[in-house]
């Protein structure tokens with residue numbers, strides 16, 4: 001961090017301002033979630049959820065949540081996203097089957113998030129999803145396997161994939177597979193910038209560009225990456241995502 005940020009940003013400061021009062025959290029997600037016992041969430045996620053997922057309300061959105069636990073969030077999503085939404089949960093624990101309630105738009109599939117065939121089977125049956133939320137094992141290798149199994153074919157255009165608790169990759173117990181979330185962030189940064197490493201400005205001036213561009217699929221599909229407190233959201237390019245042609249209009 002010190003290599004990029006100067007001393008005003010790298011000085012160590014006190015982060016405490018008293019314990020946060022959860023009752024003061026703004027937004028409907030928190031209000032609904034607090035009415036369903038059995039969940040636990042980082043304070044900052046409530047704000048992030050509103051920012052990341054608020055636009056999907058009342059649009060018959062489909063969400064896939066990896067990690068059902070006691071079913072609290074599945075019920076919350078149904079209420080938060082509104083009528084006609086579909087909420088699909090997956091969990092390795094067969095006891096989570098009891099939260100399967102198709103009449104209420106909630107579906108639970110039992111399986112392992114590191115099993116690409118299982119995930120893609122759920123995707124083919126219930127997707128494409130507008131939101132995919134990984135709140136499962138929190139193992140880095142699982143987070144990467146699930147992302148790779150689902151992002152390309154089972155997240156809708158314009159959808160968002162949010163990996164929660166990415167802080168765990170800094171703890172040896174969860175850092176399986178030799179990679180951590182900084183590697184993921186680096187890959188995402190490369191996907192959104194490598195084009196400029198391979199092409200000059202004149203290449204992509206609208207009046208001069210000579211040929212179709214060959215790019216990594218990731219460059220085409222990843223429109224935005226948002227890094228938040230212990231989480232990474234990857235936005236999939238929608239209809240507006242296209243090569244960065246520029247046009248000078250004078251007069």
Ligand SMILES: C[S@@+](CC[C@H](N)C(=O)[O-])C[C@H]1O[C@@H](n2cnc3c(N)ncnc32)[C@H](O)[C@@H]1O
Pocket residue numbers: 038039040041065066067068069070071072073090091092093111112113114135136137142
């Ligand atoms: C943090 S809890 C989920 C909490 C829930 N999303 C909520 O907010 O209330 C994690 C869940 O992931 C499940 N899990 C752990 N390893 C898994 C794996 N390999 N595949 C799928 N689910 C897994 C656990 O059984 C547990 O229910």
